[in-house]
Amino acid sequence: MTxxxxxxxxxxxxxxxxxxxxxxxxxxxxxxxxxxxxxxxxGTRLLDVGCGSGNVTAAAxxxxxxxRAVDAEPGMVEATRRAAPGAEVRSGTLPQLPYADGxxxxxxxxxxxxxxxxxxxxxxxxxxxTRSGGTVAVTVWQLPGAPGQALVGRAAQxxxxxxxxxxxxxxxxxxxxxxPGGLAALLTAAGLGDVQSATHAWDHRVAPDDWWxxxxxxxxxxxxxxxxxxxxxxxxxxREYDALCPEFLxxxxxxxxxxxxxxAQGRV
Numbered sequence: 001m002t003x004x005x006x007x008x009x010x011x012x013x014x015x016x017x018x019x020x021x022x023x024x025x026x027x028x029x030x031x032x033x034x035x036x037x038x039x040x041x042x043g044t045r046l047l048d049v050g051c052g053s054g055n056v057t058a059a060a061x062x063x064x065x066x067x068r069a070v071d072a073e074p075g076m077v078e079a080t081r082r083a084a085p086g087a088e089v090r091s092g093t094l095p096q097l098p099y100a101d102g103x104x105x106x107x108x109x110x111x112x113x114x115x116x117x118x119x120x121x122x123x124x125x126x127x128x129x130t131r132s133g134g135t136v137a138v139t140v141w142q143l144p145g146a147p148g149q150a151l152v153g154r155a156a157q158x159x160x161x162x163x164x165x166x167x168x169x170x171x172x173x174x175x176x177x178x179x180p181g182g183l184a185a186l187l188t189a190a191g192l193g194d195v196q197s198a199t200h201a202w203d204h205r206v207a208p209d210d211w212w213x214x215x216x217x218x219x220x221x222x223x224x225x226x227x228x229x230x231x232x233x234x235x236x237x238x239r240e241y242d243a244l245c246p247e248f249l250x251x252x253x254x255x256x257x258x259x260x261x262x263x264a265q266g267r268v
Contacts, residue, residue: 002117003168009072010166011224012115015217016075020053022214027111028055029202030139030261037196037265038106038137040065045105049094049126050112052076054083060108061086068104070097095121102131109138111261113186118174123190130268136192137265142199143178148248148257152215152222155241164228167221183264192266204257208245211255212238 001009012019034056040046042064048057051069057080060067067084070092071077080089092098094116107126116122126136141149169175176186184197215223216234226237248255 002171002174004117004170007166007168007224008115008117011218011220012073012076014075015219016053016073016079018214018217018219019076020079022210022217023219024053024055025206026204026259027052029204029259030110030200030263031056031059033200033263034108034110034137034139035060035063037263038108038135040106040108045103047097047099047104047107047126047129048080048087049097049107049109050076050115051080051089052110054080054087054089056108056110057084057087057089068099094118095125097125097129099129101128102134103129104134105131106135106137108136111139111141113138113140113183117168117170119170119176120174120186120189123186123192127190127192127268132268134268135265136187136268137263138183138187139200139261139263140178140183142180142260142262146201146258146260148204148255148259151244151248151255151257152212152226152237152241155244156215156222156225156237158240158244159233159236161225161229161233161237163221163225167224167228178262180262180264183262187264187266190266192268195264195266197262197264199260200263201258201260204259205250205254206257207253208242208249208255211257212241 044065048069067087072093180197215226
């Protein structure tokens with residue numbers, strides 16, 4: 001594993017329940033479009049890579065697909081088994097999936113390439129387990145992002161917090177631009193054809209305390225930064241967060257947070 005992969009295991013280890021209560025509710029917004037891009041219909045043999053709390057798997061089962069799912073975090077595997085009892089769910093880590101060549105009609109990965117140290121090799125592995133003529137469809141967070149994506153990071157920086165030394169980044173030679181063009185180029189480099197890539201934007205509506213609960217529990221890279229200085233750092237970031245929230249606060253007391261992702265698909 002790369003240093004980035006090691007960091008990701010540390011960030012997500014034991015946090016499946018916290019993720020399901022917080023960030024998973026954000027990531028579900030792209031699920032219908034992702035399954036449409038993959039051409040998921042009744043009978044589709046689908047693999048959900050990085051299944052998380054099971055939102056993609058459950059939605060694909062609802063479409064009548066024959067779904068298998070895989071995740072590197074044992075807690076996520078158990079969460080998906082609970083959410084989607086009709087699917088076969090197992091542990092597995094990119095870029096080495098525990099499946100045969102050409103085993104699936106389609107493979108999807110919702111916000112998974114954000115979390116791997118070798119994104120090109122990860123896509124090549126997804127292509128390997130997809131049959132000829134099948135589809136690979138993925139999402140990543142777009143960068144630069146929409147204003148709602150930066151709220152917690154702005155609060156952490158205002159509190160004087162910085163990314164701790166143990167939080168690695170993707171090696172420069174392995175990274176890619178988190179834009180429609182950048183993701184399309186990565187799919188093409190992985191050997192996929194008929195590549196299409198576009199921005200998918202939406203407003204995430206959430207209570208301020210619920211949105212804060214994710215990073216306060218250490219969820220994601222921003223959560224690692226928020227919790228890096230201990231309880232005092234979390235409290236300082238929370239004060240800054242409370243001061244920034246009115247920018248996004250609606251009359252009903254919920255935050256309206258603009259987000260943007262890139263959704264891309266290609267054919268094997």
